[in-house]
Amino acid sequence: MLEIKGIRKSYGKIRALCDCSCRLGEGVYGLLGPNGSGKTTFMNILTDNIRQDGGEILFNGEKIKRENGRFRARIGYMPQSCELIPAFSCLDFLHYMAVLKGIDRKAASAQIDSLLGRFELDAVKNRKIASFSGGMKQRLMLIQAFLGEPEIVLLDEPTAGLDPKQRVLVKNFLAEQSFGKTILLATHIIGDIEHIANGVICLKKGETIFCGEPNALAEKARGAVWSCTVDGDALGELKARFRVIAINSEGGKTSCRLLSPVKPSETAVEVQPTLEDAYMLLYGDEHEADRV
Numbered sequence: 642m643l644e645i646k647g648i649r650k651s652y653g654k655i656r657a658l659c660d661c662s663c664r665l666g667e668g669v670y671g672l673l674g675p676n677g678s679g680k681t682t683f684m685n686i687l688t689d690n691i692r693q694d695g696g697e698i699l700f701n702g703e704k705i706k707r708e709n710g711r712f713r714a715r716i717g718y719m720p721q722s723c724e725l726i727p728a729f730s731c732l733d734f735l736h737y738m739a740v741l742k743g744i745d746r747k748a749a750s751a752q753i754d755s756l757l758g759r760f761e762l763d764a765v766k767n768r769k770i771a772s773f774s775g776g777m778k779q780r781l782m783l784i785q786a787f788l789g790e791p792e793i794v795l796l797d798e799p800t801a802g803l804d805p806k807q808r809v810l811v812k813n814f815l816a817e818q819s820f821g822k823t824i825l826l827a828t829h830i831i832g833d834i835e836h837i838a839n840g841v842i843c844l845k846k847g848e849t850i851f852c853g854e855p856n857a858l859a860e861k862a863r864g865a866v867w868s869c870t871v872d873g874d875a876l877g878e879l880k881a882r883f884r885v886i887a888i889n890s891e892g893g894k895t896s897c898r899l900l901s902p903v904k905p906s907e908t909a910v911e912v913q914p915t916l917e918d919a920y921m922l923l924y925g926d927e928h929e930a931d932r933v
């Protein structure tokens with residue numbers, strides 16, 4: 642169990658995290674929030690790349706001690722961006738990472754073989770990283786995060802640059818790996834965590850605004866999601882008055898899904914809320930330019 646209590650971090654005058662608290666047990670956790678909400682800062686604090694200004698982190702009830710590196714040794718980490726060594730082959734890079742993590746060569750070879758197969762990089766394992774596509778590099782970084790069978794795996798936007806098939810591959814892998822591990826996945830794409838997350842943490846302007854089960858997050862939008870059938874000018878009017886989150890035109894008819902605390906029109910029908918609806922409810926008022 643990982644407990645994060647009241648973490649704060651500022652970069653000069655910019656408050657990146659102001660009151661970040663959550664508890665992570667076994668399973669996959671989604672760390673949600675738009676760009677600039679503090680996800681990478683949160684990960685960097687957990688991995689000890691940067692120090693928090695205040696607050697504490699407990700692992701299995703004990704305050705973590707940074708000094709001896711024992712906590713760090715339990716962590717597998719995939720940063721949001723990093724420079725890979727282009728002259729290394731895929732296999733060289735993974736063995737290099739295994740040495741840095743202190744994994745013996747035989748165990749490393751077995752793990753690397755199995756992970757290369759899982760992430761469909763087997764056929765290119767001897768190719769230089771310089772020739773890799775963005776999606777291949779992402780998968781390579783995912784593999785190194787899981788080397789050494791870490792108890793805590795932190796993945797910062799792991800699916801960026803992956804095509805839909807690879808996203809499914811990664812999602813399935815994470816779901817299977819979650820037994821006995823804590824996997825924290827930062828993303829602003831709901832689909833990345835839908836159906837696999839056991840918990841969700843929502844950050845907004847550096848504050849934890851939600852920490853709980855995905856169903857409980859979706860429930861936050863209950864009573865606020867409506868489906869309306871509209872014609873002609875009515876759509877423009879609805880868009881001016883409400884947050885319209887989806888528009889569908891079919892067979893000469895247009896319908897839209899919108900958020901409203903009260904019934905928006907005579908014919909509106911209340912619909913079952915989804916995680917996406919709750920995300921829009923929590924963050925719809927934010928403009929990216931406000932934060933970055």
Ligand SMILES: Nc1ncnc2c1ncn2[C@@H]1O[C@H](COP(=O)(O)OP(=O)(O)O)[C@@H](O)[C@H]1O
Pocket residue numbers: 652655656657674675676677678679680681682683932933
């Ligand atoms: N090294 C830094 N120096 C100054 N400001 C930073 C630095 N890193 C992040 N920030 C700022 O902190 C806030 C949170 O950033 P970040 O943790 O990268 O969010 P996210 O990963 O959710 O996009 C943003 O306003 C960002 O501009």
Ligand SMILES: [Mg+2]
Pocket residue numbers: 680681682721797
């Ligand atoms: Mg980030």
